[in-house]
Amino acid sequence: MKIRITRKAWGEAVILRDITLEIGPREAVALLGPSGIGKSTLLRIVAGLDTGFEGNVTDAGRIAMAFQEPTLLPWRSVRDNLTLTTNCTPGEADALLQAVGLPDAGARFPNTLSLGQARRISLARAFAMRPDTLLLDEPFASLDREAAARMLALLLDLLRDHPARLILVTHDPMEAARLATRVLTLGGTPATVQRERHLDESPADRDEARIMQLLTTL
Numbered sequence: 001m002k003i004r005i006t007r008k009a010w011g012e013a014v015i016l017r018d019i020t021l022e023i024g025p026r027e028a029v030a031l032l033g034p035s036g037i038g039k040s041t042l043l044r045i046v047a048g049l050d051t052g053f054e055g056n057v058t059d060a061g062r063i064a065m066a067f068q069e070p071t072l073l074p075w076r077s078v079r080d081n082l083t084l085t086t087n088c089t090p091g092e093a094d095a096l097l098q099a100v101g102l103p104d105a106g107a108r109f110p111n112t113l114s115l116g117q118a119r120r121i122s123l124a125r126a127f128a129m130r131p132d133t134l135l136l137d138e139p140f141a142s143l144d145r146e147a148a149a150r151m152l153a154l155l156l157d158l159l160r161d162h163p164a165r166l167i168l169v170t171h172d173p174m175e176a177a178r179l180a181t182r183v184l185t186l187g188g189t190p191a192t193v194q195r196e197r198h199l200d201e202s203p204a205d206r207d208e209a210r211i212m213q214l215l216t217t218l
Helices: 039-047 077-085 089-101 115-128 146-159 173-179 207-216
Strands: 002-010 013-020 026-031 051-056 063-066 133-137 165-168 182-187 192-198
Touching: 002 039, 013 039, 013 173, 013 192, 026 173, 039 063, 063 115, 063 182, 063 207, 077 089, 077 115, 089 115, 089 146, 089 192, 115 133, 115 146, 133 173, 146 173, 173 207
Parallel strands: 026 165, 026 182, 063 133, 133 165
Antiparallel strands: 002 013, 002 051, 182 192
């Protein structure tokens, strides 16, 4: 996938400038940077939700995205939320619910789910689309540390079983150290990539000691 953002502005304010990236089929890229720097804007551009920019995004393939807040249809069951928007079969939906640890949730409705459960359903729905590119916008924000750790482990398992290119927006270097093969830090006004860090080993092969070591370099 190739991303070229020459200029992105809101009115007179230029938000992003001169960002050029190539991301391989199974790379996991984490975007770090302070709040308001433009990370989510970049993600929306890649998703095709924001077309008001100079540049282009090519070769992304099928894209799925999960936002900070789960965007589930409240009047549909959990199983319907997976099947109606992705064209996966009920059997495939049930297999994904099993994978995210909610095997009995298919007949439930979103208002009966906790935030953590709803985020797991959002992840299941994203993988149900069989994406080439998975976009995650701070999917673990507002979860407590234990719940976030479970979600991180779940995401690693899903990526192992359903490989996809990952772009993760996060404010937490720990998430980058656990999930990413490459870490990009946005900064400046307008924002551009100010730092790029390649992480050699697969995230699945990192133990706690290696993760803590990586944290000192991000």
